[in-house]
Amino acid sequence: MHGALESGRLELPPEVMGQLMPMFLWLDRHGGIRCLGPTMAKVIGEDVIGTRFETHFKLGRAWSRREVGAGEVGATQGRRLHLSLLRHPDISLRGRAVEIGPNGREGVLLNLTFGIHIADAVRIFGLTEADFAPSDLAIELLYLREAKAAVLGELKALTGRLEEARRSAMSQALTDPLTGLANRRAFDLALDKAIAGLAHGGGAFALAHLDLDHFKAVNDTLGHAAGDHVLGCAAQILREETRGGDVVARVGGDEFVLLLRGALQSERLKALGARIIARLEAPIAVEGAVCRISGSIGIAVSSDYESHDAEAMLADADAALYESKRNGRGRCMLVRDLRPDAEVSQAG
Missing domain, CATH: 3.30.450.260 (Haem NO binding associated domain)
Structure with a gap:
């Protein structure tokens, strides 16, 4: 050479x-x-x-x-x-x-x-x-490997972003935009799951329907911005008074429903209702004004029913709520404690 x-x-x-x-x-x-x-x-x-x-x-x-x-x-x-x-x-x-x-x-x-x-x-x-x-193809293979790794990395990142977007979209679809609580759809899904669980040995639960008292007066006198603030305060109270496994949802203008798990004795449910009402009745300051509201609550307990029927429980909790209103508002009533002539569909 x-x-x-x-x-x-x-x-x-x-x-x-x-x-x-x-x-x-x-x-x-x-x-x-x-x-x-x-x-x-x-x-x-x-x-x-x-x-x-x-x-x-x-x-x-x-x-x-x-x-x-x-x-x-x-x-x-x-x-x-x-x-x-x-x-x-x-x-x-x-x-x-x-x-x-x-x-x-x-x-x-x-x-x-x-x-x-x-x-x-x-x-x-x-x-x-x-x-x-x-002429050595080895370096080309290295480029292909790096390109593949880059593409796979980007695809993984894209998949992550899409999954995050999916979760976000699902969360938004199941969340009340004003209060951040679950919405009606989310609550219906949770209730259906709880009802289905009863047939397979799942735990009993209570269904509470809460309606804010005197809320219309806040909107009429102070405007909808003040009303939205009051709803946010009410939502925060409900979050703080319930546990991680419970579901709290806003299902109407000033209506809330709660799916409560465990500790379903009448005394404990009434004590929870009393705490929520007491906190709701505390004065709420809004732009220099003071708002005063209260709440009426009706509660149905799944173990009181022979058949597992979500519609029956919702109807009974609603009836107990309006019985609370008829008895002066700012009250919590259980379906199991209603008078025999009350308009409820309690079974067993």
């Missing part, structure tokens, strides 16, 4: 070979390294001239250690090579070997490139595009 063209024979100096094949190795007949390309020098070191090939590489199925050790390098003529680095066993290389000179007297020329671990090699050895031959 000295840069001459004689009798149809081309000889190239090592620096030209390095430009064409940055990862070439020139071995003598006994497996000693005579010359190497600039990229290969980055991989195994620049001071390896004279060292044995097998001190840097582990041979795959193309060569055996016996062949190299015995100096039979010429036997690799035209074979596909599969190698790995001894210092980095996880990094594989592949390529071909050709004999140099008559009967391989000048040794063997190996033209190598990285296998599937090219990304690791680029990272470990600090390689760039300039370290690969223009």
Whole structure:
């Protein structure tokens, strides 16, 4: 390889070979390294001239250690090579070997490139595009891998954004925009689920219907902005007086329904109703004015019903609510405590 063209024979100096094949190795007949390309020098070191090939590489199925050790390098003529680095066993290389000179007297020329671990090699050895031959498809594969990773990352991010948008849309579809409580649709879904659960051993629950007293006067005298503020205050009270497993929904202008789980004794339900009403009756300041409202509550308990009927419970809770209003407002009444002649459809 000295840069001459004689009798149809081309000889190239090592620096030209390095430009064409940055990862070439020139071995003598006994497996000693005579010359190497600039990229290969980055991989195994620049001071390896004279060292044995097998001190840097582990041979795959193309060569055996016996062949190299015995100096039979010429036997690799035209074979596909599969190698790995001894210092980095996880990094594989592949390529071909050709004999140099008559009967391989000048040794063997190996033209190598990285296998599937090219990304690791680029990272470990600090390689760039300039370290690969223009015809080497390995760098193209690396670009494809990076492009795939970028696309997959973007698709994952897009999927995340779409899922977040779906959750947001679902949340908005099930949320009252003014108070942030559940809306009628969300409550109906929760009630249907609770009713279905009763048939499969699920826990009993109470259904409370709350209507704000004197709310119309707030809207009429102070305007709808004041009314919206009062509704927000009422919603906050209901959040604070209920538990995490309960469902609180605004289902009308000043109407709220509550699905209450556990602790369904009459005394505890009445105590909860009394606390809510007491807090609702506290003065609410709105733009220099003071609003005063109250609340009337009717409560039905699922364990009081022989058949599981959401409409019957809603109707009875509504009837108990209006019984509270007829008895002076600012009261909490349970369906189970109503007079026999009250207009309810209690069963059992």
